Amino acid sequence: RWVGFPVRVTEIRPTVWAWVDFMISLAAIMNRMVQYEDVDPNAVTRAFSALADPARMAIIDRLGEGPASVSDLAEPAGMSLTGMKKHLRILEDAKLVKTEKRGRTRFCELSAEGFDEAAFWLDEFRRRRHKQLNRLEELIEKRKKERENE
Structure with missing residues (x-):
């Protein structure tokens, strides 16, 4: 039976760590529920639009390993610096990536803000569908019982 969370009760392993993970997830969901009014639908749209491109997904995947310079991202992707900067600008606008210039080099890293907005929207969508x-x-079940009693 579904509860309001992205996990079935029967799938929760009876270990301490599973309960810790479950409680952390519950706290995150409750925290997001309080913040629901603050979710900007345009921010969620920008995040999903930015993630819809395979090149930008690859950038996100690479930055998941840690910060990188623009040239470190462009070279393995076989992309020009200009092309990479365009993709990064879209990811920055969606608040999925932040960049910082150090000397002559621009470094990029993941930003939680855009991911949090998208994750909250998905959690809320999932909660409503489960309900x-x-x-x-x-x-x-009610109809089955009614038919059995006929």
């Missing part, structure tokens, strides 16, 4: 599925499941 609908629970209601549907209850209705089906």
